[in-house]
Amino acid sequence: MSSLRRISVLFALAACPITEVRAGGGNSADQGMWLVNLARHQGHLIGRGDPRSASLHVMALLEGATLVSPDCAEAYYWLYDLNQRMGRSQPARAALSRYVRLMPGDDGARLKRLEIELAERHTSEARAQFVQEELQQKPMSRLYESALRSWLAMYHQERDEKEAAGKEVETALRLNPMNIQAREVAYELYGDTQPELQRVEMALQMIAVNPSQVNLVWDLAEFLDRVTLHKQAQEWYNRAIELHRRAEAGPIPADLWQKLALSYLCAEDHARAKDAADEALKADSSFHSARLLRANLLRKLGDEKAAQADEDFVRQAYRARADEVFSKNLTEEASQVAWYFCYHNPDKDQAMKLAEVAMKDRSPSPLAKLAYGYALSANGRTDDAIKILEPLASADQLAGLELARCMIQRGRQQEAIKVLKSAAAIQPSGIAFVLIRDLLDKYGEKLTPREQPEKVIAALDRFQRDVFDYYRRTADFLKFTIRFDTADLPPTGPVNVVLRLENKAPFIITFGEGFMARPLVAISARLGGESGTEFRDYLQVLLSERPALVPGDAVEKTVAIDVGPMRERLLTTLTKDTPIEVTALFDPVYQQGKLAPGLGSVSAGPISITRKAADMSSAAMTALSDQASTGDVTARVHAADMAGALLASAGASETPATPQLRSILAKLVADREEMVRAHALVAAGWSPLADDFTRAAAGAVRDEGPVVRMLAVRLFAMQQGEAFKSVLQHLSQSDPETAVRTMAACFLPDGAGMRSADDDLTTPAERK
Numbered sequence: 001m002s003s004l005r006r007i008s009v010l011f012a013l014a015a016c017p018i019t020e021v022r023a024g025g026g027n028s029a030d031q032g033m034w035l036v037n038l039a040r041h042q043g044h045l046i047g048r049g050d051p052r053s054a055s056l057h058v059m060a061l062l063e064g065a066t067l068v069s070p071d072c073a074e075a076y077y078w079l080y081d082l083n084q085r086m087g088r089s090q091p092a093r094a095a096l097s098r099y100v101r102l103m104p105g106d107d108g109a110r111l112k113r114l115e116i117e118l119a120e121r122h123t124s125e126a127r128a129q130f131v132q133e134e135l136q137q138k139p140m141s142r143l144y145e146s147a148l149r150s151w152l153a154m155y156h157q158e159r160d161e162k163e164a165a166g167k168e169v170e171t172a173l174r175l176n177p178m179n180i181q182a183r184e185v186a187y188e189l190y191g192d193t194q195p196e197l198q199r200v201e202m203a204l205q206m207i208a209v210n211p212s213q214v215n216l217v218w219d220l221a222e223f224l225d226r227v228t229l230h231k232q233a234q235e236w237y238n239r240a241i242e243l244h245r246r247a248e249a250g251p252i253p254a255d256l257w258q259k260l261a262l263s264y265l266c267a268e269d270h271a272r273a274k275d276a277a278d279e280a281l282k283a284d285s286s287f288h289s290a291r292l293l294r295a296n297l298l299r300k301l302g303d304e305k306a307a308q309a310d311e312d313f314v315r316q317a318y319r320a321r322a323d324e325v326f327s328k329n330l331t332e333e334a335s336q337v338a339w340y341f342c343y344h345n346p347d348k349d350q351a352m353k354l355a356e357v358a359m360k361d362r363s364p365s366p367l368a369k370l371a372y373g374y375a376l377s378a379n380g381r382t383d384d385a386i387k388i389l390e391p392l393a394s395a396d397q398l399a400g401l402e403l404a405r406c407m408i409q410r411g412r413q414q415e416a417i418k419v420l421k422s423a424a425a426i427q428p429s430g431i432a433f434v435l436i437r438d439l440l441d442k443y444g445e446k447l448t449p450r451e452q453p454e455k456v457i458a459a460l461d462r463f464q465r466d467v468f469d470y471y472r473r474t475a476d477f478l479k480f481t482i483r484f485d486t487a488d489l490p491p492t493g494p495v496n497v498v499l500r501l502e503n504k505a506p507f508i509i510t511f512g513e514g515f516m517a518r519p520l521v522a523i524s525a526r527l528g529g530e531s532g533t534e535f536r537d538y539l540q541v542l543l544s545e546r547p548a549l550v551p552g553d554a555v556e557k558t559v560a561i562d563v564g565p566m567r568e569r570l571l572t573t574l575t576k577d578t579p580i581e582v583t584a585l586f587d588p589v590y591q592q593g594k595l596a597p598g599l600g601s602v603s604a605g606p607i608s609i610t611r612k613a614a615d616m617s618s619a620a621m622t623a624l625s626d627q628a629s630t631g632d633v634t635a636r637v638h639a640a641d642m643a644g645a646l647l648a649s650a651g652a653s654e655t656p657a658t659p660q661l662r663s664i665l666a667k668l669v670a671d672r673e674e675m676v677r678a679h680a681l682v683a684a685g686w687s688p689l690a691d692d693f694t695r696a697a698a699g700a701v702r703d704e705g706p707v708v709r710m711l712a713v714r715l716f717a718m719q720q721g722e723a724f725k726s727v728l729q730h731l732s733q734s735d736p737e738t739a740v741r742t743m744a745a746c747f748l749p750d751g752a753g754m755r756s757a758d759d760d761l762t763t764p765a766e767r768k
Contacts, residue, residue: 032069044564056746146176644683
């Protein structure tokens with residue numbers, strides 16, 4: 001699909017963001033939704049015109065909806081969405097603001113508006129003022145207030161107003177414990193006093209927001225290892241491995257298995273450490289550091305023969321690699337080989353030669369510098385070794401260890417002890433730590449045992465691990481259902497379906513890109529039973545109002561599904577019973593260009609209903625004619641819809657009722673009520689125009705009602721084509737209402753005849 005086509009509304013109007021009202025009545029709310037659904041229908045007629053024309057056509061219908069129903073929130077939402085896709089930022093912003101005022105409970109839209117409004121303000125003071133003003137706007141959800149409070153916390157933190165920032169971030173996290181921005185501010189505020197706790201709480205929160213992110217789980221495991229919580233780290237390593245396998249993301253990388261093996265080694269669980277090292281070598285048999293680690297573990301487990309075999313294998317491999325490094329001057333690879341001959345199999349001459357090659361690299365790596373420092377020390381160049389190792393010692397325990405040894409050789413024992421204690425604090429466990437501890441013991445220095453970080457352990461214990469089962473059995477946690485909103489369908493629609501999501505889990509479920517579920521529903525329908533017409537994934541509905549559902553919470557949305565080709569098909573089957581079967585898929589994925597079930601998808605349905613055949617008897621036609629003359633506006637609206645649908649159902653065939661149906665439409669197009677005239681114009685367009693209706697409706701292009709004028713333009717442009725072009729050119733320039741000008745312009749090439757660019761960018765939201 002081209003970028004220009006994506007700009008059009010063909011996807012945007014696939015979804016309606018809030019609960020729809022059953023259209024067809026005489027009140028303005030019903031009529032506003034009738035025009036919104038007409039716009040959605042038009043947006044689904046993909047491939048029947050160019051994207052620019054489709055976009056303007058839909059925009060005109062939405063503008064008409066705001067004229068007849070100024071409080072029609074859905075119209076403003078889609079005007080925002082459409083203008084945004086077309087690159088019209090100011091009209092989009094105005095429409096979104098109007099929508100949010102009408103629908104303050106839509107957190108998704110409210111957060112989007114907050115983002116846009118803050119970006120529009122050029123100073124932090126102006127942004128802070130806007131946020132303070134927003135805090136006065138009630139009602140307000142906990143989630144939205146939390147977002148405002150976290151922004152204020154960040155504002156105060158940037159000004160070093162720590163007390164004010166602390167109060168705001170505390171409130172933000174109390175209102176929404178899943179507020180990642182607030183957690184980040186807390187990390188900056190309290191990172192000096194509670195660095196480990198803040199780091200772990202942030203990691204846990206990010207994992208809870210999206211437990212499928214393997215890298216987040218693995219990062220937490222590595223951090224726990226660094227603070228000597230090895231057994232806790234091993235749980236998270238293994239969870240990361242499980243998630244990786246569940247996602248079918250390929251084999252587990254060898255270096256990750258090695259990290260797990262080292263964690264088991266630090267916890268003195270040598271058997272499990274050896275198993276993990278085995279897995280690393282299965283993933284990559286040439287991973288020599290893992291083989292050396294396994295040799296160490298085999299020796300601890302009493303298998304000297306197997307340990308020696310691993311060491312011999314590595315020795316031969318590194319000798320061969322050393323020859324290749326020298327012959328090809330491989331500066332990057334030289335550091336690893338040099339380190340082997342410095343540390344694992346000491347050979348001071350070979351180590352120096354290889355380290356010198358490694359240091360020739362344009363930007364020597366920390367490992368190259370470490371190997372060079374060790375090689376210098378082994379070759380008696382102690383002072384040179386100290387110069388190389390000192391910058392590394394603050395982050396590398398082995399660098400600190402060798403630096404201390406060099407200092408001791410130079411009689412700087414007290415300095416060496418300080419270096420060793422500092423190095424021990426980097427990670428108070430593991431192979432390097434044991435060597436540092438033993439050297440300190442030699443000089444009568446004892447390390448103070450590290451206290452267990454009880455708050456960190458408590459935070460880990462509190463974490464609800466059920467969240468990791470979300471993708472394994474999503475339907476148990478997120479209940480997704482669909483139902484028709486009525487037992488009896490009206491003959492001419494709408495066919496409304498209620499979508500419902502309920503959180504049955506003990507944890508919060510988050511929605512959106514990068515979160516637990518993408519809040520998209522793909523709807524499929526079948527008309528006419530098993531052998532009927534299927535519309536697969538023809539309608540996509542966004543459930544974006546609630547970025548998160550807390551346990552026990554639910555959200556419902558009602559959407560008219562009779563749009564696009566499905567509506568056209570229903571119009572042709574009005575005179576016979578029509579079974580309708582609907583299924584839906586929540587959080588689908590794209591596979592080979594099509595929507596399909598994926599990890600975390602939940603299906604609902606099928607649900608079935610039958611639209612009963614319309615009565616075409618002479619008595620029914622008489623009743624319809626009487627209905628068209630009644631004083632009830634709603635009844636006359638229904639009469640217009642029914643007359644047009646019955647004519648469309650007959651197709652090209654003339655039936656005994658055809659003249660009477662045409663007469664009803666001709667009468668209603670001159671009705672005293674604007675919305676009756678509007679319905680008659682749309683209904684007449686479902687079939688070719690008869691001469692008597694054309695004559696009766698000709699004056700509608702000059703009607704005092706702007707919605708009638710707009711729909712008359714639409715009708716005649718679609719039915720008469722080129723013959724109507726001169727009228728379109730005139731109305732696109734002269735009509736006082738934007739909706740009419742926009743509708744006329746959509747049938748002209750490249751918007752020719754639009755009175756001005758400003759008119760094209762104006763929305764009813766701005767004019768109010």
